[in-house]
Amino acid sequence: MASADGPRRLAKVQPQASATIYAAHRANAREASRMAAEHGDHHRADVERTLATSQLLDFDGRGSGLATEVLGDLAHADRVAVLVPGSDTGLDTYGRFRATALALHGRLTREAPAGTRTAVVAWLGYETPGTVSTAVATTGRAEQAAPRLRDLVRDVRAVAGRHVHLSLLCHSYGSVVCARAAGHLAADDIALLGSPGTGADTAAGLRTGARIWAARGAGDWVGDVPHLSADLLGTTVGFGADPVSPEFGARVFAAGDGGHSDYFAPGSASLANLTRIVLGETRAVTS
Numbered sequence: 001m002a003s004a005d006g007p008r009r010l011a012k013v014q015p016q017a018s019a020t021i022y023a024a025h026r027a028n029a030r031e032a033s034r035m036a037a038e039h040g041d042h043h044r045a046d047v048e049r050t051l052a053t054s055q056l057l058d059f060d061g062r063g064s065g066l067a068t069e070v071l072g073d074l075a076h077a078d079r080v081a082v083l084v085p086g087s088d089t090g091l092d093t094y095g096r097f098r099a100t101a102l103a104l105h106g107r108l109t110r111e112a113p114a115g116t117r118t119a120v121v122a123w124l125g126y127e128t129p130g131t132v133s134t135a136v137a138t139t140g141r142a143e144q145a146a147p148r149l150r151d152l153v154r155d156v157r158a159v160a161g162r163h164v165h166l167s168l169l170c171h172s173y174g175s176v177v178c179a180r181a182a183g184h185l186a187a188d189d190i191a192l193l194g195s196p197g198t199g200a201d202t203a204a205g206l207r208t209g210a211r212i213w214a215a216r217g218a219g220d221w222v223g224d225v226p227h228l229s230a231d232l233l234g235t236t237v238g239f240g241a242d243p244v245s246p247e248f249g250a251r252v253f254a255a256g257d258g259g260h261s262d263y264f265a266p267g268s269a270s271l272a273n274l275t276r277i278v279l280g281e282t283r284a285v286t287s
Contacts, residue, residue: 032061086172197239
């Protein structure tokens with residue numbers, strides 16, 4: 001298996017093989033938990049012990065760690081949401097990322113029409129940048145992550161089938177990852193949440209057939225970040241146009257008064273609208 005810093009491709013997944021793959025990665029997580037405990041890292045050991053009871057399409061306990069967790073029956077799902085996290089997300093902070101997946105999965109389960117089956121994929125499939133780092137202001141990590149996200153989407157469709165309606169919900173720096181991958185993704189909807197920008201001037205510039213949505217909570221500090229892009233010593237710094245601006249052309253939806261980490265908060269306007277997007281109830285999405 002490749003390291004977190006190199007090219008990474010999930011094994012081709014078929015529905016009948018998913019149980020075997022889950023079991024293999026649970027075993028990897030158990031072993032990682034044991035090793036972390038032996039080194040005195042009890043927090044990391046606890047996180048990995050929890051993951052060892054989960055449905056894992058992928059797991060790598062090295063470094064900051066990678067994991068792809070499935071909530072629900074992916075093989076029989078009609079509608080799937082893939083969550084793409086932003087900065088400062090790793091196994092040590094996995095609990096908060098998992099909480100967003102659980103909140104969405106719970107609401108989807110409650111609100112899905114009779115006969116509609118749903119699943120959520122929490123994709124920690126790339127090394128996220130630190131919020132206080134130079135990497136968070138450039139596209140470098142996103143460019144490394146984009147091929148992995150494309151592979152993940154292909155694998156999800158291999159399990160769930162070509163018919164599945166797939167939504168990408170991309171938070172913060174994760175929206176930069178989704179934008180870099182968008183042109184080659186078989187996605188139906190892409191939602192940009194608390195996005196610092198995508199590197200594109202318009203939604204059309206993402207070159208995807210997916211519907212592009214965007215939202216920002218009234219209390220999100222990203223609203224105060226300048227939406228600029230400039231070349232600095234051969235590196236592009238900043239991500240350009242604001243995805244919630246009229247000029248960008250996304251379908252902007254209400255996110256309430258929440259802050260940068262509140263898009264999946266239970267009872268929030270943003271979680272209600274994200275649930276509608278995933279379920280295809282687009283006319284019910286509020287703006």
